[in-house]
Amino acid sequence: MCTVCGCGTGAEQGHSRSDAHGHSHDHAHGHGHDHSHGGLHFGHGPAGTEVPGMSQVRLIEIETDILAKNGVHAEANRARLAVLGAFAVNLVSSPGSGKTTLLCRTIEALGTHPLAVIEGDQQTSNDAERIRATGAQAVQVNTGKGCHLDGHMVGHAMDHLTLAPGGFLFIENVGNLVCPAAFDLGEDCKVAILSVTEGEDKPLKYPDMFTASRLALLNKVDLAPYCHADLDAYERNLRRVNPAIEVIRVSAATGAGMDIWLDWLRGSLARKAARTAAE
Amino acid sequence: MHEMSLAEGIRRVIEDQARAHAFARVTCLRVEIGRFACVEKPALEFAFEVVMRGSPAENARLEMIDLPGRAICYDCTREVEIMARLDPCPLCGGGRLMPVAGEEMRIKDMEVI
Numbered sequence: 001m002c003t004v005c006g007c008g009t010g011a012e013q014g015h016s017r018s019d020a021h022g023h024s025h026d027h028a029h030g031h032g033h034d035h036s037h038g039g040l041h042f043g044h045g046p047a048g049t050e051v052p053g054m055s056q057v058r059l060i061e062i063e064t065d066i067l068a069k070n071g072v073h074a075e076a077n078r079a080r081l082a083v084l085g086a087f088a089v090n091l092v093s094s095p096g097s098g099k100t101t102l103l104c105r106t107i108e109a110l111g112t113h114p115l116a117v118i119e120g121d122q123q124t125s126n127d128a129e130r131i132r133a134t135g136a137q138a139v140q141v142n143t144g145k146g147c148h149l150d151g152h153m154v155g156h157a158m159d160h161l162t163l164a165p166g167g168f169l170f171i172e173n174v175g176n177l178v179c180p181a182a183f184d185l186g187e188d189c190k191v192a193i194l195s196v197t198e199g200e201d202k203p204l205k206y207p208d209m210f211t212a213s214r215l216a217l218l219n220k221v222d223l224a225p226y227c228h229a230d231l232d233a234y235e236r237n238l239r240r241v242n243p244a245i246e247v248i249r250v251s252a253a254t255g256a257g258m259d260i261w262l263d264w265l266r267g268s269l270a271r272k273a274a275r276t277a278a279e
Numbered sequence: 280m281h282e283m284s285l286a287e288g289i290r291r292v293i294e295d296q297a298r299a300h301a302f303a304r305v306t307c308l309r310v311e312i313g314r315f316a317c318v319e320k321p322a323l324e325f326a327f328e329v330v331m332r333g334s335p336a337e338n339a340r341l342e343m344i345d346l347p348g349r350a351i352c353y354d355c356t357r358e359v360e361i362m363a364r365l366d367p368c369p370l371c372g373g374g375r376l377m378p379v380a381g382e383e384m385r386i387k388d389m390e391v392i
Contacts, residue, residue, distance in 0.1 A: 058391050060300055066288045066310065066384040147281055179281035182317040182384075207364050208317055211378060240365070243353040243375040 070183055073151030077158060077186025081169065085276055087269040088169040090187035092209055094202075095175030097195040098219045100127045102252040103170055107134045109262055114164030118157040118171045120149040127172065137161055148179040151186055166273065168265065177206040188272060189214040196220050196229035200237055207241035215246045217261060222251040282322040285384065286330035292386055297335045302391035305336035309388050313381035314348035315364055339389075348381030 065071060081088050091099050100119075107115065117138040119127040128140035139160045141153050154171060163169060171187060173180040181190075192213035194202055197220060203210045210216060216238050224231055235247050248264060250257035293305060308327075312318050320343055327341045347360050354373025367374050 057306065058300075058302065059388055060296060060302075060391055061388045062292065062296065062386045063388075064292055064386050066285050066292070066386055069288055069291050146284070148284075150284070178317065179284075182281060183284075204365060208315070240374050243377050 067182065067184075070151045073155050074184035074186040077151060077155050080158065081163075081186065081188070082276065084163050084165045084167070085273050086163055086165070086167045086169055087265070087272050088171060088185075088187040089265070090171045090173055090180070090185050090190045091193060092173045092177070092180050092190050092213065093175060093193035093195075094177045094198065094206075097175070097193045097198065098252055099172050099175070099193050100130055102193060102217065102219060102250070103172060104130060104134050105252045105255070105258060106170075106261070106265075107131065107136045109258060110168070110265075114167030116161040116163055116167065116169050118149075118154060118161070118169070120153075120172060120174045122146070122174060143174055147174060147176050148183050149173050149185055150183050154185045166269070168269065177202075177209045181208040181212045188268065192216045193219050194234065194238070196224045196231065196234065197227050200230055200233040203234075203237040203241045210238055210245060211242045213242070213245060215248065215264065218247055218249045220251055220253070221249045221256060222254045281317070282319060282326040283330065285318065285323060286326035289327065289386060290330050290334050290336070293331075293334060293336050293389070296389070296391075300391065303335060304392050305339040305389050306392060307340045307342060307390040308336060308386065309342045309344060311344045311346050311383055311385045311387050313346045313383035314362070315378050315381035316384045317382075318384060335391075336389075344387065346381060346383050348378065350376035350378045350381075352376050 077088075091103065093099050103117065107117070115136055117128070117131045117136055119125075119131060119138055119140045120143060121127055121140070122143050122145065124142070125140040128138040131138035139157045141149060141157050143149065143153070149171065158169075161169075169187075171185055190209075190213040192210055192215070194210075194216055196218060218231065218234055221231065223229070231249060238245050238247055246264070248257055248260050250261055252258070289308070289310070293308070296302075312320065312323075323343070324341055331337050331339060348362065348364070349358055349360050351358050352368040352371060352373050353375040355368060355371035357368075357370055358379060359369055359376070361369065361376065364378070366376075368376060
């Protein structure tokens with residue numbers, strides 16, 4: 001490296017960088033160059049040209065989250081919801097856990113409380129139609145080959161809904177216990193739905209989603225005797241991957257536990273309103 | 280396959296940086312991946328190669344730096360480093376650990392020309 005200005009000279013092409021921090025790492029640079037010739041070439045650098053005072057290879061520090069763009073969309077969604085004092089739940093689960101049925105029963109039980117639903121699926125608008133049949137407003141987002149909703153999709157979906165102050169926004173994510181864990185949508189919290197037909201060790205097999213969730217709804221408890229499900233083992237495994245997780249046992253089919261879930265929702269909404277008022 | 284989305288996120292950052300810093304090509308990109316991050320490294324490598332085609336980072340080398348996984352033990356209330364998500368607490372043997380670090384997915388820096 002040139003000791004005067006710190007640039008990379010032609011003879012050291014590829015080695016020098018203008019970074020000021022002291023990490024070291026090996027370059028596997030594959031240029032062949034001949035040290036026996038007498039001249040100094042400045043045109044052999046990776047850029048193929050020389051700018052005086054400037055290294056041909058520069059190091060740019062970024063320190064940015066890979067999902068920073070998603071984060072910007074998510075924060076914009078969160079700000080819109082905060083203005084409205086609306087509480088948004090991101091419902092996550094594997095396919096077939098009973099998310100949509102549970103949501104339909106929840107909407108019916110909430111009666112006239114203002115709410116809106118965003119439905120995420122790879123294909124079809126079946127779920128949005130099921131939600132609309134309850135009388136609630138719903139918009140379907142098809143992700144195509146995508147395996148999760150992201151903040152950008154949810155922002156556009158919100159444009160298609162009339163969100164009332166103090167209402168609920170339910171976002172039913174794509175049925176997938178892996179990818180949606182990593183994508184913030186701007187929701188207040190994730191709620192994982194785990195049905196008792198899935199196996200007690202599901203939280204251990206897919207820990208990230210249950211770690212990211214504030215509440216787990218252990219659904220289809222009416223089926224527990226038929227599939228020899230050990231509900232305590234489900235709860236133990238949930239708390240093993242997330243010691244702080246809350247668990248409510250429910251059955252959307254029989255209505256068992258639904259009152260506790262509704263209280264949880266109303267309580268969360270009231271706490272958000274109180275927090276907003278205090279700020 | 281959300282590694283594809285991650286690679287697209289990386290591409291957006293690179294394109295923003297290319298405008299801001301006026302460079303033509305990225306030769307090496309370094310990302311920091313926490314031990315508990317939702318990233319399958321070979322899948323990200325594959326997605327990176329595919330998604331970067333036609334961008335300043337086409338053919339760039341992708342280096343992944345591991346960041347340690349840390350968790351609070353709910354039994355002994357200490358912060359510990361663990362290697363795998365379901366490891367018990369190395370200090371007290373407790374099994375209730377809440378991750379506090381290791382979920383990072385960050386672009387650290389890049390070499391450009």
